[in-house]
Amino acid sequence: MNNLQIELKQVTAGYQGHTVLEDVSLSIRHQDFIGVIGPNGGGKTTLLRVLLGLIKPFSGTVHYHISRKEIGYLPQISQFDDQFPITVHEVVHSGLLTGIRSGVLKHRSCNARIEEILDSVGIRALQNRSIGELSGGELQRTMLARAIISSPRLLVLDEPNTYVDNKFEIELYAILKELNKTLSILLVSHDIGTISPYIKSIACVNRRLHYHPSNEISEEQLKVYNCPIEIISHGQIPHRIIKEHQQ
């Protein structure tokens, strides 16, 4: 019964006194697969930062039933300096850090593990490249490898499909579906149409959070949740676009 991993209760959070998330509650349980959707600036990334303990909420509580180090994290691609002198192998290795000295202690013994993970995301051949020599999709795969190498119990992914080609996107979701047999996943995406077959529930985030315990959602419900996003379905044109409602 007690398969709760993290509980957010009435969390209000933001930056420098400016509120981004208001009165947000969410429970993450073992083997959940939650799709997090919402408009740009709606607070999806901020929600993940609160979950990861990277920012403290202004009010409300975050209760952890698993260790914070058991969360694997794939940040939204954007803040990386692609000229930074680091290799793919090293980036993935950094996923094994667990404290200040762990990297030094384990480096030799974990090469096999790194190669295995790189194999599973299809970039083993690139392990000695520096990250500046990667395409966007290859960088995204590197970040996925870094997120999963520590065998986390919860995997938190911030738009992992950015820059990824269609072929790897399908592969990515297949990998996630397989991983979901043993761990829970929180997946931020703009593309609810594509992730819908894989996820089990939906969290609409636009300042407030509306939890929707099903993998399908209608335009009407999105409207009720005040969550103005496009429902994109690959291959189906034209898209239906939902008008933004201001309260």
Added chain:
Amino acid sequence: MEFFGLFEYGFFRNAFSAAFLMSVTCGIIGTYIVARRMVFISGGITHASFGGVGIGYFLGVPPIAGAAVFAVIAALTTENLTRRKVLRNDSIIAITWSLGMAIGIIFVYLTPGYAPNLMSFLFGSIITVTLADLIFMIALTATVSLFFMAFYRTILYLSFDEQFAKTRGIPVMLMNYLLIVLVALTIVLSIRIAGIILVLSLLTIPQNTANLFTNRFGGIIIGSIIIGFLSSVIGLYVSYVLNIPSGATIIFTLVVMYLSGRLIKFVA
């Protein structure tokens, strides 16, 4: 005078030792600064330290000690204000940079008589390095080397992605503050060699030369140490033979090394 004959002079032995020690320290710290794009912050710390030089003259304490205090305060302040987003990062740097210089200028002016060795703080003077300077350099080189050896992976990974390192349980803030203090102290002791005006080149040119040939963090450190040491010794010797300022000659040698590196890369 033949190169090895110079070792008979105490001043040259000191200069040679200083060149070696600071090449190691600057090789390591410079790689950190360059990789993390902290060159401008380092410029701010460097110039802020002049405030301490001025107060040192005024109070009659060693100016280098004043410089160290000012550099560390400037480093911690810049780091803290940047984190808290009180002001734009580059504006904070410009303010500490010029405020430190202003304090220095006022106190040098207020100091009765003349300020000995003022020029050596501005332009460096490796040939006047004293035994006391060397002792500080040995202590700093040992500290920096051991710190980076012990925490090499942690430093590399947190520099690449601080947020991620935090999620892995690394005390990121503590490490950032410790590292910026080491940066400040490295700058202050390097001022003995190249002076406030020229010191940044010791922390950036060897790194960029090494970076022509390797993309590895560790590779850049090793390469920078070798390039920095060769350039310092060559610059020192040339400055002695031609009787021109040592700091400027060392910088000039570093640039020649960089351009040769580019040429080798272009030809190869």
